[in-house]
Amino acid sequence: MSREGGFRAVWPWLLFAWLALVIWAAFLWAPAAANFKGQSSRIVFFHVPMAWVATVAFLGSCIASIRYLRRRNMEDDIRAEAANSLGLTFAVLATVTGSIFAKIMWGSYWNWDPRETSITFLLLIYAAYFALRAAIPDPERRATMAAVYSVLAFVTVPFLVFVVPRIYWSLHPDTFINTQGKIKMDSRMFQVFMASLAGFSVFAGWLYSIEVRLERIRRRRQQEELL
Amino acid sequence: MSDLGGIMLVTLIIWAGLFLYVFRLDRKVRRLERGGS
Numbered sequence: 001m002s003r004e005g006g007f008r009a010v011w012p013w014l015l016f017a018w019l020a021l022v023i024w025a026a027f028l029w030a031p032a033a034a035n036f037k038g039q040s041s042r043i044v045f046f047h048v049p050m051a052w053v054a055t056v057a058f059l060g061s062c063i064a065s066i067r068y069l070r071r072r073n074m075e076d077d078i079r080a081e082a083a084n085s086l087g088l089t090f091a092v093l094a095t096v097t098g099s100i101f102a103k104i105m106w107g108s109y110w111n112w113d114p115r116e117t118s119i120t121f122l123l124l125i126y127a128a129y130f131a132l133r134a135a136i137p138d139p140e141r142r143a144t145m146a147a148v149y150s151v152l153a154f155v156t157v158p159f160l161v162f163v164v165p166r167i168y169w170s171l172h173p174d175t176f177i178n179t180q181g182k183i184k185m186d187s188r189m190f191q192v193f194m195a196s197l198a199g200f201s202v203f204a205g206w207l208y209s210i211e212v213r214l215e216r217i218r219r220r221r222q223q224e225e226l227l
Numbered sequence: 228m229s230d231l232g233g234i235m236l237v238t239l240i241i242w243a244g245l246f247l248y249v250f251r252l253d254r255k256v257r258r259l260e261r262g263g264s
Binding site: 012015016019020023024026027028039203206207210213214217 | 231232234235238239242243246249250252253256259260
């Protein structure tokens with residue numbers, strides 16, 4: 001087995017071990033943060049990486065969409081669709097974990113806090129992307145409309161994720177990248193947090209690659225059926 | 228076992244299940260890419 005082939009076979013298991021270690025450390029090694037009810041702060045190790053993956057995926061989809069509009073290459077449409085699908089999935093997961101945190105901290109799963117309201121808008125905007133795709137039968141037209149929509153949808157992301165929750169008073173704790181530009185985290189928590197961020201990013205990249213490859217196969221088969 | 232230990236164990240089981248599902252899906256996609264079914 002070549003060195004490259006060997007690594008290709010081993011890296012998923014390294015990822016498995018890495019995230020298993022993160023899970024252990026998140027619950028049993030890192031301390032719970034002060035000023036949080038009980039052990040609720042531990043959700044930060046999962047909630048923030050999920051939100052991070054969603055934001056990066058939406059950015060990736062925007063870039064792929066711009067490339068599609070410039071080159072009209074269907075490969076870019078496949079990438080944009082896969083990135084949005086990944087982004088929406090992780091945004092839902094971030095919302096669910098945030099909701100669990102809200103229940104522990106504030107006694108209710110949903111409080112219509114500015115951040116909860118803005119994530120609801122974001123979920124609806126990206127869900128509409130798939131509704132739009134499903135509504136247009138012609139592949140070229142679907143790809144063009146979806147690309148334009150995806151670029152416009154991403155314009156809202158910085159506002160809904162970073163601006164709106166900071167303008168209004170919010171129940172949400174200070175974010176990791178706070179206005180003072182300081183990291184307010186215990187060193188063990190910080191290590192686990194960064195390890196989780198890295199693990200989630202690689203796992204999301206893997207999911208993205210599978211989705212892109214599957215979609216390529218699906219479209220190739222569709223074309224073969226048409227011939 | 229403490230509550231935290233229990234939650235950790237459940238999270239680990241979810242991760243193991245999710246990982247195995249994605250791992251098998253990846254292998255299946257590789258087979259399809261090579262032209263298998």
